Amino acid sequence: MTVRHTRRAFLSAATMMAAALAATACGSPQDTASGGGDSAAPVKVGLVYSQSGALASYGKQYIEGFKAGLDHATKGTGKVGDRTIELTEVDDAGDPAKAVSAAKDLIGKGTKIIAGSTASGVALQVAPIAAQNKVLFISGPAATDAITGANKYTFRSGRQSYQDVVTAKSFIGDPAGKKVVVFAQDGAFGDANEAAVKAVIGVAGASVSSVRAPASATEFTPFASQIKAAKPDLLFVAWAGTTAPAMWQTLDQQGVLSSTTVVTGLDIRASWPTFGAAGSKISFLSHYFDGASDTEAAKAAKAKIPGGTIDLFHPDGFAAAQMVVRAVQEGGDDVEKMVKALEGWTFDGVKGSMTIRADDHALLQPMYQAKLSGSGTAFTAAAQKSLTGDETAPPVTQMKG
Numbered sequence: 001m002t003v004r005h006t007r008r009a010f011l012s013a014a015t016m017m018a019a020a021l022a023a024t025a026c027g028s029p030q031d032t033a034s035g036g037g038d039s040a041a042p043v044k045v046g047l048v049y050s051q052s053g054a055l056a057s058y059g060k061q062y063i064e065g066f067k068a069g070l071d072h073a074t075k076g077t078g079k080v081g082d083r084t085i086e087l088t089e090v091d092d093a094g095d096p097a098k099a100v101s102a103a104k105d106l107i108g109k110g111t112k113i114i115a116g117s118t119a120s121g122v123a124l125q126v127a128p129i130a131a132q133n134k135v136l137f138i139s140g141p142a143a144t145d146a147i148t149g150a151n152k153y154t155f156r157s158g159r160q161s162y163q164d165v166v167t168a169k170s171f172i173g174d175p176a177g178k179k180v181v182v183f184a185q186d187g188a189f190g191d192a193n194e195a196a197v198k199a200v201i202g203v204a205g206a207s208v209s210s211v212r213a214p215a216s217a218t219e220f221t222p223f224a225s226q227i228k229a230a231k232p233d234l235l236f237v238a239w240a241g242t243t244a245p246a247m248w249q250t251l252d253q254q255g256v257l258s259s260t261t262v263v264t265g266l267d268i269r270a271s272w273p274t275f276g277a278a279g280s281k282i283s284f285l286s287h288y289f290d291g292a293s294d295t296e297a298a299k300a301a302k303a304k305i306p307g308g309t310i311d312l313f314h315p316d317g318f319a320a321a322q323m324v325v326r327a328v329q330e331g332g333d334d335v336e337k338m339v340k341a342l343e344g345w346t347f348d349g350v351k352g353s354m355t356i357r358a359d360d361h362a363l364l365q366p367m368y369q370a371k372l373s374g375s376g377t378a379f380t381a382a383a384q385k386s387l388t389g390d391e392t393a394p395p396v397t398q399m400k401g
Helices: 013-019 056-073 096-108 120-133 161-172 188-202 221-230 244-253 269-281 296-304 314-331 335-342
Strands: 003-007 043-049 083-091 113-116 136-139 154-156 179-185 207-213 234-238 261-265 283-286 346-348 353-356 367-375 378-387
Touching (some): 043 056, 043 096, 113 120, 113 314, 120 136, 136 335, 161 261, 179 221, 244 269, 269 378, 296 314
Parallel strands (some): 043 083
16 A cells, blocks of 8 residues: 655644634635544544546546645644644555455544545445544545435535436436336446436336346447337436447447437546547546536635646545545544534535535535537537536435444
8 A cells, every 4th residue: 555644744834824714604615613622633534546447537636626625724823723644645546355454544543533435345344444433534526325314424525326327317307107228238237227227217217128248349320220120218327337439339320319318427537539429428426526616615726726627537536525524623633522513514516516414424516417519529518507405415314324
């Protein structure tokens, strides 16, 4: 595991004056408070995320967003009151065993706040460790619904799969009587997406079926024919891997994209060229893309993120830092007070208004309908519609621990 330490220095006397002001109940996280006492000891925060492995690009965005969010939430000081936020970064490489080992090591060294978890499998293993040791855990880009309500010590700074699928549902209005086809690869990823569509859109009254392809498939014309024959009102595509360009090209050539509404998730910017000529014909559900919002937090993120372009998982890191600062402002070193400070809290994130639901710690947040324009490697995304946190809110989950 790779470990990096970062310490932020105190900058100005003006910040000390700001530190004396108490944060209001619904205040922004950048309203610096005293940090729950007059101790000047650093606040140890462990960031366990993918610096390497399959999701390293997601992890890179997460940590860039976190550091931009910390700068914003502490007004450039890296401190809450007189207390420096001391970061320890650990690479879990997307391996749950490495993440658990890192979390235990950090907790053993006195760390009471753990954040990160780029991968869902990692988050599901770290969450119980947080409960067992009564430390705060703020999961990052991991989208699995199971993190919501996992236990009282576990929160999330990103969206969850249910919010993705609800956004997909918004493309067809009232689903009652509509036909929906899920096109996905065989395997756990395809199973999970088909189950989610049935649970969200099927329960709302749509007839949901699927067309599944072997993960090894390279010829997609037969599957395109099956989809056209089904005549769906909505085709939900869940695809991963290097065959995506060929798959999208075939759906386009066989007329699928022009015969129905085709929805899929908009991934990081580097993936956009894989859609090829089909890109402008697809309707995208989106967690975030640069320009989707024009909030003060978004402006702050653009100013600090390398390259000045906000990508898919920058907002997750940014929100995590805001949550860390809030927890320390209100809770000091008392984890139980940290939990109470986050439950029910509404704050202004990169995406806009964000609310941590007290019942199960779901993070209610805006989601987007998007379209791509352009060609080759020069694609631009534009929001077609923004859905509010209430419109995409998942059902309340009973807290498990």
